[in-house]
Amino acid sequence: MFKKLLSVFTLIVSTLFFSVPSMADVDYRLPSNIQPTFQKINLKVDPDKPDYSGSTMIDITVSGSADKIGFYQIDLVIDKAELISGDTRLPMTVSAGDYHMNWASTGDTITAGKYKLALTFHGKVNTSSDGMYLSTFEDRNYIFTQFEDMHARRAFPSFDEPSFKIPYQLTISSPEKNTVLSNTLVAKRSVADGWQTVTFNKTKPMPTYIVAYAIGEFDSAPIEGLSIPGHIYTPKGKADKTKFIATHTAEILKALESYFGAAYPFEKVDFIAVPNFTHGAMENAGLITYRDSYLLLGDNPRLTERTGPLNVVAHELAHMWYGNLVTMAWWDDLWLNEAFASWMSGKVMVKLYPELNTVNNLVQEGAFPEDALPTTRPIKKVVREAADVMDGLGLNYSKGESILLMVENLIGEENFQKGIQQYIKDRSWKNAEASDLWRALGAVSDIDLPAMMKTYIEQPGYALINFGENGQVTQERYLLSDEGNKKQVWQVPLSVKYKLNGKVEHMAVTLTQPSQMISKLSEAEWVYPDAGALGYFRWNIPAAQLDALLNDTDKLSSREKKSFINNIGALFTAGKVSLQEQFKALAVLANDSDPMVVRTVFSRIGQLDYLVDDSNRELYARFVEKMALPWFKELGTVEKEGESDDLIKLRYSVFSLLSRTSHNKQVLATARQLSESYLKDANSVPASLAGNAMAMVARHSGQQWFTTLEDAFKATTDARVKGTIGRGFYFEQPELITKALDLNLTDYVTPANVIYGLYYASGRMDDKTLMYQWLVKNFEALTQKMPAYHIAHMPQYVSSSCSVGNITLAKDFYKERMEKFEGMARSFEVMLQSSHQCVELKGKYQADFTEFLKAQ
Template sequence: MKVKYYLELAAAFMLSVSTLANADEIYRLPDSIVPQQQIIQLRVDPDQLDFSGETWIDLDITKTTDKVGFYHIDLTLEKVELVQGENVIPLEVSGGEYDIFWGSAGKPLPPGTYQLHIRYRGKVNTSSDGMYLSRFEDRNYIFTQFEDMEARRAFPSFDQPNFKIPYQLTIESPEKHTVLSNTPVEKRQVEAGWQKVRFQKTKPMPTYLVAYAIGEFDSAEITGLSVPGKVYTPYGQAHRTRFVIQHTPAILKALEDYFGIPYPYAKLDFVAVPNFTHGAMENAGLITYRSSLLLLEDEPGLSERSGPLDTIAHELAHQWYGNLVTMAWWDDLWLNEAFASWMASKVMMQLYPELNFHTRIIQEGAFTADASPTTKPVKKLVRSSADVMDGLGLNYSKGESILNMIEALIGEKAFQKAVQTYMQKHKWGNTTADDLWAVLGDVADFDVPAMMRTYLEQPGYPLVEFEANGAVSQRRYHLAGAEVKPQVWNVPVAISYKKNGKIHRQMMFLNEPRVLNSQLAEADWIYPNDNAMGYYRWKISSRQMETLLSDIDVLNVREKKNLLYNSDALLKAGEISLQDHMQVLDVLAQEQDPTVVSAVVAALNDLLYLVDDSNRQVFARFVAEKLMPWYRKLGVGPQPGDSEEIIKLRQAVFSILSQHAPNEELEQVSKKMTRQYLEDPGAVSRHLASAALKSTAKFGAADWYHKYRQAYLKSSDANVRNTLMGSMYFPQDENVRQLLDFSFHEEMSPANVIYNLYVASKSQEKQDLLYSWLDKHFQQLTERMPSYHIGRMPEFVSSSCDQHNVQLARAFYPGRMEKFDGMARSFEVAMDEANQCLALKDRFQAEFTRYLEQVPR
């Protein structure tokens, strides 16, 4: 837990918070003490949890003070002193909030240059926070994950992104291990079975980018880079990196060309990490990945390439966005993540057009979370790690969506020019959002700062409505029955409309609640989101919608997808009837483009909250009527020349049919593929296998659980394990208990425990067994899980569209969530999601059932 008072230190130090006036207001170190560089020495043995360290931080004190602040978590400080020449000043340490400790000199410290020296001890974390232990095939490894505020678990520091300084690391460990860090090795000495490895000094960087890894690694060289590079893997796994090695050079070259700046570090190493809370981490010169993203087949299928390649592009883009140029504080984290995601998508479209990134509508990944009345702005007050993680996904999806929208308005070349100017101006430094808006404003013919602030400094997004007389209005989008504060955005609306038999296009900037656009009066139809680039929902009259649907071929694939998703959003907002929405779905279900049909399947999945025992059979009949023709056409076996869109559609169609419209044929096909996958995971594509495994778990015999578990334990392949773990939706009580107990198995990575709980939570419609188990094992569970997952647990486990389950959650968390940073906020979010879903179900389920009953038998 990060926001708390620390009551324990070495016996030599007495902790006291009484000296800190208004301590609850101090969540950042003062700007008057500025670190210049830091030397860190560590002694770490992966086979021992205890470690020791020593650090020296050069400081400039610019204003007289009597104390020096620094961060640490759970370290035992043995010596803390300030050195100035021959003068050594012992510091008495007291603890404050937000992990800040204060070393008091007992006398005024005049401005000048000093060195803070700290000797300390600690314990290696076992749940993938900070510096942590990971075990793979009977070997122990040490990895680090320091973003956002976790470096302080490994060494005392000025752990803030605005303090961007060089670091020099020296690590002692048993000589059998390979020791890696951000920079090349400068010197290595071996004595008495131990090695002492000193690394070259880093370029200036924030503390969260410091990284190291210790273990018996294998490696493979990445050739064709502008700097030396290798992929490091756990012992015996390097042969599985050929795909990554083949594609990384082209991705790096595309980024270097876009920025007009060479890759800025001395080397580029990748590390495959068996136990990783997140997907990957952009540590300068030592990028870490979940092993499932790097350890692949030599030629994975088209649908299995997107994730690894996109992640590599994202992390490499961070070497410029985030590393070379770093946000000044965590409230601008979106500057890192949105730009890296946006740049990765651009690279994917350039290098891999066959993967169809151009048809992805990124904002759809943000709209659901951003519609909640409880959501916070992307740019918000950040004091603790829990604040950073609150709504973290919007930094990626909403941020990337806004950048897409701005680039579409400015133009690609002008946007690239602004980005290059931004990078050159601020390289090796820190920035705020204002710095970005300034350079974009220089190449735009509209007020970029005003527009960006309305989207990033307030929550939510607009619903833009078009009336027959040409009136255009905006209000905050919200789900039916929700209460939100009124807001106004500066909305760029790219409009196509048909009038008097001709199609016209127009751009308008809507920055008032309501305006009159006479050109739109009496239009036959309006499509107000050209190429689906806008970050807003929209509404036209039912007459115009009918006319648009009859003219559907004027829309491109992205626009057809947006039309369907927008209709679903209007339904959930209570702006249209279910009949109106199903009319849109029915028209698009007749399309032959596989990308559009995949969107139809996604829309059907989005209606599952309305399905229960009262209408399950008629829903199954409806889904079969819509999709069995596609199943007959596509089957489950790959065909020569299959495109990525066809592969995805095949998987989507089989998945929804096998799980929600089962028949004897589908069940037999599922069981056959399940047997094949359990015997040979390479025999069935991973995504099809996942659908088959889920169907077999749901409808098959109870003893399948033991077969899944045995296959999981037999395999060391992270992708196989993830597929099996994510498919264990066994409804039987005993199987659910065994699945929950599996959270404590030594072969279950601590980083994956939360996903195991998620699957167990969705295995049964009533969650009494789940909460009974959680009540018994909660302390043991939280000791095993990463802190980020503990804080987010209610969102993963307890968001439900069942009133009984919501009551179970409301009874379970009080008295527990107050002990963990972020859990109270996560509980608020989960309960809001549940209540909104229940309200929608109450509003639409009867109408939905009546609609389904019209389907011919």
Template structure:
């Protein structure tokens, strides 16, 4: 009865239809219309700028209305009509907010089934959004990138993740091209030099997972999968996929075993894309990757293989997390990304123990961003693509950290059981975070929803303090001088402590500002983060810290690393001084484990923002004391029996010494390696080459630029080009200008322009030349770069630690920021981070410089 009354009310008051439909936010389509199936026909030629399309969307109108909403961007709509019972109902189209267009009917549209038919034309994007052009080795290719809200650039649609429906594509393209989509080919006809390829109907998908590719592609078969699969590459590159082909079957099998269900789609194809904004995209059955991740040597070194294997595993995990089960709206994007990252780490630990994923402390990649006063919660209001991208990294790192913490509390087997139940219950559908909490709550002995809301629905994380009398208290962690709102969390603490000479353990849940734990009173020391799984910082008295350092081998390698990183965080928060932090660093510097030594080098690198002309020589002497013994012990030649930890430690030591150490022996070696790499890239491992190139650019003569440029143009391999570009830290004005101008060279893919600008922004301490160039060429950049990169330019390019540069940034962005989606927010984040860095530099630099002098005097 209530539904009938509501329909009648809306039918009488069509002028107030929008009022009747406001159950959904204004940035989403009203829920009175449900799409059920979409057919898309495209006519596309990679060598032409224009394309045309025709789409039919089967839909059900659930409540009487006089208009139908859909999304589109930059398309010319030639015909828009509804079809019912073979009769056409013309629609008059007008634009609205959030890319929503409204097809207005002259008559009331009664409830029932219809087809929305739209004929349209468009232009192929030349950056890497929507359907876009990628030019490589004199050939044109077309690829798609529809996440998050870009499918609307290629076809009108109900472009929301909660509208998960089957699609069927038919693509006309010149006969010479390979045409791919999510599903196998149903039919192919050739006539007059054109082919028409029709694909099988998909399983239910959100629009952002629809994908296709057109071009002169080569391919190699992937055998050993549970479904047919191939890797597609630009012409002539298929031979470089053998490493990934070798490893894909065991990765997929491991995922199928964990989920207790088979891979859910009919085929599994990969594509190596030469112009790609992101690292990879999990399109169902047609996963796209930056070509550098798939086109590899047959057996890349340990340091070069973990990134590609991890990314492949992440994207395959998405076939369940995100594809089979999809978040209902973008505010729960972390459900996709955190789970895929967490699952990838689990598989990597199982299949590739030599890559040491078990030693990674994921939360360290989240803590810096999550400490900022400008940070938003992982689960936040999302109205536009810019909102999705705001703080995107925390969806991965913070989300994975929280899942690690939950699994450690529930146990691996119960957690897996809950995940399998979640997948079975929600397969082919949509979920929210509450659906996940419900299944995890069934296997946990604590209140999962309550705990998760404190970590995901508010920003930041706690600082937990342990007093000598056993009082445990929490406050919000923040950098020294930052102004943040106070918050509280439900903090699980797995505490180890030494008391009366006896090592003990205790599990606590701190769910209020403070609590007294009798057992901890007068403990010699406390370590509250068993196996470094918690998402918090912590502190205890200086006396207890000294006792813990004397008993340091009571901790495992992960815990030692976390202790050092935590000490650095206390320094940054003003909760410890340099002398206290140095005592921790010195203790762990004597540790024999390479993984701990790498943490020491990383901690030394954290000091570099405090280095300037007044103390660079003292810092160089300090580094020489700490790192030259490691440099001499490790050497610069990779040995066959080197572990991944040793390889990365060598890289870390060399990077700091070559950039800040001012050691003639190291500089000479760096420039020799740079010359060798530019002449013959296989002669130097990439992980060393990038830092050798930076040294040559920074400290060598001005002629190095031409060597860099010639080598870049000589090679089309994405990994070689990326390594060379990452080394272009040329401080000379003439060379810096050349680096910046190279952003417009056709050999630089649009997706890589932002990284070229990042390198250039770090080449000179004072960035006047950079901003003069940006001011002159900004309109060209807007035309060339992906819109996502334009909106995020402040964070990428302008997070400086220099007051003068902050003023330059403000002058440059202020008149522009409101014209580009997301730029104002990115500017806010960048300027807050930059101002915070300047404030900390002013606070700490004097004591840091004094410490350097004291340490060097004791040598």
């Protein structure tokens, strides 16, 4: 699964590893003495009707004896339950238990043996985007599924745990006009009385969370160059927009087959463009679902618009091996599932698309902010329910991928690949735990991976490595305040680049203690502790070495310079370097010849906007103009033939920063021109420029511009265009902010996209009083429309702030609401901690920041 939202928002086994109960009998899992072996599912679904019905037959094996048989379901009505043994059918009574379990009993002891559990049921189609849900697009109704993590139980009764990995066979009845899709090819189809009944081939063994089906009036386009059947399915009339993805899918799949040393494991590979999708994509075996914006790109999208979609396709296809062919035993290892797919997609992107320069992505930077909070939990943790799975979900991807990159760097690419291939071979069609992977990788290296990994996955946070002038190297937990345990210890592999006697040298060393002596470094002119910028840690060197390094930045790669900028920003935030030291470094690297490095400088300047309020807003705007206007005049807003991806992105970053802060007449005039061009023809202006341009115009406009944007927003069904226009509702007038919020409750915004509108509206408010007034009035309507995942995470998306007043408003709003929604209390806790830290940082640094701005 690809969690796109968490990259948008600025927020995220064996006994060797974590003392998590095994599959054995814990109260939040089904008992281990009853094992399913095969399940048939029959459904009767009309996308135009709110109700549906179904039946299922589950083959089970009972070991020993049992008083009852458990299964999962949510919001279904069980009409009939029977236990079948040979020709004997025993009626069963069903009662509800904890954790969505139902318990079926015959009234007598069920002896050891093989049985069939037969259930007949009915329910209502979900209208958000969890389980089996309705999506209405251009006046047609479609049915889609999203079963990860614990949502298959919303569609049909099942043994909804990843360790119950069995074959399934689906039969779906639906009106004849619809196309019916599932994980496998169609075995047979019959039609009678305007209805069709479609039976699909039996699946390979797989967990419930990657079972999938879709029903509706789809169009399709073939994916050429595959050894198995493949199509991209779209809502009616959109198949002509799939050429770009269809063109590149085969080469991505071949690259993955080559790396794993194993053929694609399923009988087909279909993609579906979904108009209403909570997340980014989902790796259902043979039937991968995507937000439609990832697939409907046309023939030739802009260079900068390719990275995200190609990366998501590679991520989901990587899951076919890691996640689907080999499946985690329980949700506590979801972090590894997603980390591996993210790591693998990154490798594919570097190999196939070097022009996109993803080799210089610093994955760890996406994890560091959330992982610095005292409230952050380890990525491997006890999981009892869906909210536990989703807690810190972004870290599963970013921190997990960073750890795998570090391990690969340690043992070498060739050895890492050998270990992975053996792991896939050994665990195919089975379940696995993290320890199985470390064992496979340990077999091709001499590193004690279990011991090292324990320090990264079983404890939260990451190390700050301090280098003393005498060669003393110490580690502590990186935190923004004294709250929390700083005395944690990691096994930190350092790749140290240093300058000694005028010569740049390298040293590899692993820190295992709170303090270690590396005497040779005491003589160095400067030390750069993270050569290659692959480390999952922050570092701090003495002031004299920092000055020397700033005079020698040509000895660093562009990737290392980019990491250096982020690192010194983190040191400033933690109070380890002064504001002046940070800006000295930014000034040096702002003149770098690599546009990627310069873009990172502008990104860091933009991240300081938490120190901006009415007291220094104009000073900050003038400082940004001083830094960015020369680049704006040089780069303009029109792409030129042959420009690199990084130069184009620098143009976007410069304009983005100016559009958010500046009142410059030339910039505003350009924003108006770009906005008007985009609204006439969305292909005429890059979306990254258009969204910022429309937002800048909104800051300087009123009702007339609001009406223009609203009309354009309502008129389009193109998800990319709608998303771009949605970012433009950046009005400052209370009545227009309210109107923009109201738009989220209309049918023009899908349930999965409501959270974006709330996020953008909240982000522009220094005082969130208006936001909470609106939320109080509309909370019930919101929670009826939004997916459960978004409801649970509303505090982080909507309420994060840097204001004591806003924190008080948040406390008042959530105190009676958060216990009613699974996961919301945890999200509130994270939001509160990050907001308090922001308030503390603002109090600590704002005066110095204002004085610095005055001096400029």
